[in-house]
Amino acid sequence: MNSRLAALLLAPFLALHAAEDLAQVPAGARMSYLDNGVVRLGVDLNHGGAIVFLARAGGRNVINNFDLGRQVQLSFFSGPVPFTVPGQQPTKHWEHIGWNPIQTGDDFKNASLLLAHENDGRTLHVKCQPMQWALNNVPGDCTFDVWLELDGPVVKARARLNNARSDRTQHPARLQELPAVYANAAFHRVVSYTGSRPFTGDAVGEVPKPTGQHPWSFWLGTESWSALLDSQDRGLGLITPGRVHFTGGFAGQVGPNDTFANSTGYLAGQGQEILDHDITFEFRYEILPGSLGEIRARAGALRSKNLPAWTFAADRQGWHYQNATDHGWPVAGHLAVRLDQNDPQLISPHTFWLAEDAPFLIIEAAFHTQHRHATIYWQEHDQSAPGKEDMLTFPIEGDGSFQRHSIRLADSPAYRDALTRLRFDPVPNGETGSWMKVKSIRFGSEP
Numbered sequence: 001m002n003s004r005l006a007a008l009l010l011a012p013f014l015a016l017h018a019a020e021d022l023a024q025v026p027a028g029a030r031m032s033y034l035d036n037g038v039v040r041l042g043v044d045l046n047h048g049g050a051i052v053f054l055a056r057a058g059g060r061n062v063i064n065n066f067d068l069g070r071q072v073q074l075s076f077f078s079g080p081v082p083f084t085v086p087g088q089q090p091t092k093h094w095e096h097i098g099w100n101p102i103q104t105g106d107d108f109k110n111a112s113l114l115l116a117h118e119n120d121g122r123t124l125h126v127k128c129q130p131m132q133w134a135l136n137n138v139p140g141d142c143t144f145d146v147w148l149e150l151d152g153p154v155v156k157a158r159a160r161l162n163n164a165r166s167d168r169t170q171h172p173a174r175l176q177e178l179p180a181v182y183a184n185a186a187f188h189r190v191v192s193y194t195g196s197r198p199f200t201g202d203a204v205g206e207v208p209k210p211t212g213q214h215p216w217s218f219w220l221g222t223e224s225w226s227a228l229l230d231s232q233d234r235g236l237g238l239i240t241p242g243r244v245h246f247t248g249g250f251a252g253q254v255g256p257n258d259t260f261a262n263s264t265g266y267l268a269g270q271g272q273e274i275l276d277h278d279i280t281f282e283f284r285y286e287i288l289p290g291s292l293g294e295i296r297a298r299a300g301a302l303r304s305k306n307l308p309a310w311t312f313a314a315d316r317q318g319w320h321y322q323n324a325t326d327h328g329w330p331v332a333g334h335l336a337v338r339l340d341q342n343d344p345q346l347i348s349p350h351t352f353w354l355a356e357d358a359p360f361l362i363i364e365a366a367f368h369t370q371h372r373h374a375t376i377y378w379q380e381h382d383q384s385a386p387g388k389e390d391m392l393t394f395p396i397e398g399d400g401s402f403q404r405h406s407i408r409l410a411d412s413p414a415y416r417d418a419l420t421r422l423r424f425d426p427v428p429n430g431e432t433g434s435w436m437k438v439k440s441i442r443f444g445s446e447p
Contacts, residue, residue, distance in 0.1 A: 039054065039056055039153050045126070048126070052071050064185075068106065100134060101133070102131065110136065141163070144162070147159075155287045159179065161282075165277035170276060171275070175271070183265045185255035190227075191205070207248070220245060223300070226238055228250075241284065251264055272318075272320050277329075310442065311442075321344065340434060346425075348421050355415050361406075364402060365436055368436070373396060377423040378421070379423070381417065381420050383420075392407060
C-alpha cells in the first residue's frame with residue numbers, strides 16, 4: 001500500500017478519535033496522530049511538533065501538559081551562561097540555564113515555529129525552529145527534526161539537532177535532555193535498575209529522592225531504562241539504548257492522571273555533549289506506556305552484548321573534555337585534541353562493563369608531545385569519580401605517528417568488579433603546540 005493511499009484510509013479513523021482526544025491535549029492544539037490499535041500517539045503542530053498525547057488503546061493521555069516546559073520534547077544546552085541577546089537578559093531564576101532551545105516554546109508562552117510535517121500513517125516527521133526557553137520570543141539559532149514510529153506498544157524516536165549559531169566558541173560540554181519526558185501526577189514512583197548485574201533478573205528499585213529542595217535526582221540505570229509508575233507498576237518508561245545516565249523525579253502531590261495538573265513526574269536521558277556552532281547531533285530513544293514488565297523486557301531486547309567501544313570516524317561518540325578543546329565539527333576520521341592547557345583530560349560517556357570481561361583497553365592514537373607516558377583512569381560502579389588507585393600509566397611515542405596501544409588494565413589490582421566510566425589523561429601537563437589524534441578506544445578480552 002503506498003503512503004498516499006494509507007493516509008487516505010486512515011483519515012476517517014483519525015477524525016473519529018479527534019473529539020474524544022481534545023479534552024486531553026492543550027487548548028488550541030493542532031494535532032497529528034499515529035495509531036496502531038495498541039497505542040495512540042499525538043504531536044501538537046502548533047508547538048513544534050512535541051509529543052503531547054500518548055495512551056494505550058482506550059486509555060487516557062499519560063503526558064503532562066501543564067505548561068510549555070512539559071510534554072515529551074527535545075531540549076539542548078550550551079554556553080554561554082547566562083545566555084543573552086541584545087536588549088534582553090534572562091530573569092535571575094533562569095540565569096544558570098544558558099543557551100537552551102526547546103521544542104514547544106518559551107517560558108513566556110511563545111510557541112516554536114513548525115517548518116515541516118509529514119505523516120503517512122506509519123512514520124511521523126516534524127521539523128521546527130525552537131525557542132530559547134529563558135528569553136521572551138527569541139527563536140533558537142538551530143532547527144530540530146524528529147521521526148516517530150510505532151512498534152506494538154513502543155514509540156520509536158530518532159531526533160536531530162541542526163545548529164547554525166553565529167557564536168563559534170567551543171563551549172564546554174553540558175548535560176543534555178535526551179529527551180525530556182513529563183508524565184502525569186498518577187505516575188509518582190521513579191523506578192529503574194541501578195545495580196551491578198544488569199539483565200540477570202535482579203530486583204529493580206525506586207530511585208531515592210534528593211535530600212535538598214531540588215526535586216530531581218541523577219542515577220545510572222544500567223539496563224538503559226527508567227520509568228514513572230503508579231502503585232500498580234504501570235506508567236511510562238523511557239528506554240535509551242547505549243545510554244545509562246538518567247535524571248528525574250516527582251514534583252508536587254500524587255494525584256489523578258490529569259494532563260493539565262501542575263504535579264508531574266520527570267525523566268530525561270543524559271549525555272554530556274559538546275554542541276558546536278554548526279553541529280548535526282542525533283540520538284534515538286523509545287517510550288513505552290505500559291507495565292514495568294513490558295518496559296524492562298523491551299530494554300532487554302535492545303541490549304548490546306558487545307563490550308564498550310568508540311570509533312571516532314564521524315563524531316565524538318559521547319566523549320568530552322576537561323582543560324582541552326578539539327578542532328570542532330565536522331569530525332573526520334579521528335578526534336584532533338589540543339593539549340596546550342594544564343592537565344588535559346578526555347572523559348567517556350557513562351557506560352557499563354565488568355572488569356573480568358575486559359582485561360584490555362586498545363587505543364589507536366597519535367601524540368605530538370615531549371611527554372612519554374599517558375594515564376587511563378576508571379570509575380567504579382556507585383562511585384562518582386575514579387579513586388586514587390583506579391589508574392594505569394602506559395608508554396607513548398610523541399612523534400605524531402599513529403600507534404596501537406594495547407593496555408592490560410587487568411595488571412592493576414584495583415581494576416575489578418563493575419565499572420562505568422573512563423578518563424584518559426594523554427599528558428600530565430599541557431605544552432604549547434602539543435596535540436593528540438585518536439581514532440578509536442575499545443575494550444577487549446585479548447590484546
